[in-house]
Amino acid sequence: MAITSLINGNSSDAISLYDRGLQYGDGLFETIAVEDEKLLCWNEHLERLQIGCSKLKIPIPNQDTLSEEAQRLTSSVERGIIKIIVTRGQGGRGYALPVNIDSTRILSLYPWPEYSFGNPCDGIKVRVCNYRYAHNSVLAGIKHLNRIEQVLARSEWADRSIAEGIVLDNEENVIEGTMSNVFYIKGETLYTPELSACGVEGIIRQKVITLATELHLEVCINQISLKSLMDADEAFMCNSIIGVWPIKILDEKSFEVGDKTIQIKKILQKQNCISKL
C-alpha cells in the first residue's frame, strides 16, 4: 500500500518549509488505527486534537472536513494507519503568532506496521530507558509535535527483539513508553502513572481506565516507582495501534502474561477500540 496524503484537502506529499510545523514543531498530531475502512475511536481522537489545539491556541480544523478527508483516504482499506497533523500554518520568521492563522491539516495513510519481535499475544520484551522525560505541566497530556524526547529515548536501542522502552521522569517516576502508556495489576488493583507533569494521555489508556471498574478492579492513578512496576502481578503497554501488549520481560524481570491483561485486551477488541489482530 502506497503512503498517500492530503494537505488541506489536496493530494500532496510536500509542505512549505515556512510552515511552523517544521520551523518550531508548532502543532499536534493523532495516530488512528483503520480496520475494515473504519477509523477506530475516531471521536475520541478528534476530541483530544481539539483539546490540544485549544491549549496551543491553534484554530481547530472543521470536524466534518477532517472526517470527510479521512474517509477519502481509507476507502477500501482493510487495515492501516491514519496520521493527522495540524500545525499553526505558515508565518513569518519569529515565534510571534501570525495575525491571521490558517492552520495546516495533513492526513496521511500509512500501511499497518509489521512488528518484528514476535507475537504480542505471548508478551513483549521491554527495556528501561536511560533518558528521563522533563516536567512540563503546560504541554503534558497533549500530542504536540515537539518529540525529540521520544526520539532520544527510542534511539537507545536497535535490538529488534525489544518492542518498547519504559521512560521515567527526572524524579524517577515511571511515566510511559516511548510510544505507549503503561499499566500494571497487583492483586485487584490496576495502576497507571498520573501524567500531570509529562506524558501523553492516550486514548486507549482512558478506555482501559473506564473498563477496569466494570471488571471490578480498583483503579489507582498515581506516581509510580520502577520498583512497584517490577513487583506487579501482570503489566502491559497500550496505544491506538498496538492495542494491548502484555509485558513478558522488563530488563531482568519476567512476567507471566496475565488473565486480566488478556481480558482487557479482548473487551477492547470487542468494543472496536483496538485492532482484532
Place this chain on the structure above:
Amino acid sequence: MAITSLINGNSSDAISLYDRGLQYGDGLFETIAVEDEKLLCWNEHLERLQIGCSKLKIPIPNQDTLSEEAQRLTSSVERGIIKIIVTRGQGGRGYALPVNIDSTRILSLYPWPEYSFGNPCDGIKVRVCNYRYAHNSVLAGIKHLNRIEQVLARSEWADRSIAEGIVLDNEENVIEGTMSNVFYIKGETLYTPELSACGVEGIIRQKVITLATELHLEVCINQISLKSLMDADEAFMCNSIIGVWPIKILDEKSFEVGDKTIQIKKILQKQNCISKL
C-alpha cells in the same frame, strides 16, 4: 527581497511531509546575520550546529557545502538573515532512528526584520512572561526545533511596543528572552543566567562573556532571580540578529541605557559580530 531557499542544494521551498523535522521537530537550526554579503560569526554558528548534531546523533552536514550554499544565497545581499535548518531527514512512521540517515539541510534567506518598537539605541520595553521554561538538561543549550515553549511565551503579548519577554524557569530563575539572552550589570560585575537546565547558549552571549573581562568586568554566570535583575544598574538582551538591545523598561521598572551596555555593543559591532545598525 524575496525569500529564497535551498533544500539539499536545490532551489525549493517545499519539503517532504515525511521529513522528521516536521513529524517530530527532529532537528536543529541557526539564525545568522548577513551584512555586506558577509555571514557574521559564521564559524561560531557552524560550531554550535555541530555540537547540536552530535547531541541529537544527527549526521553533521559537510561544512564546505554549507558555506558554499550560504554564499550562493547571500551574493550581493547588503543585509539579511540566513536560517539554516538541519533535520534527521526522512524516515518511516515511528520514533526509531532510520537505519540510514540522510540529514536534510535547508538554507533560507530572509529579509532583515523591520522592528517596529522604536530605536533599540534608546532601549526597549520588555515584559516578564507568565510561561515558565521546563528543565531539560539534555536539550539545554542547543538550538533544536522543539520550540513550542518559545511560541507559547511569545504568544502572551501582541502589543508592538513590547520588544521582548523575559522567561523564568519553573524554579523562578531568570533564564532568557523568548528569542534572546539576557545580561545585567551591577557595580563592576556582569551577570547572566547559567543555562544547564534550559535556554539556548547564544553565540553573542558567548562573545559578551569573553569581551567582559577585557572591559575589566567580573563575570558571574549563575542562577539569577527576577529581583536581582530588577535591581541592576543596567541590563540588555542580545542575539545574532538584534545585536545588543538595552532594556529601558521591564514591567514596572525603568532603567537608564548604561554606558557599559553601549560600550559592549560598539565593540561587538567593531569586531563584526553584530550588525552596524
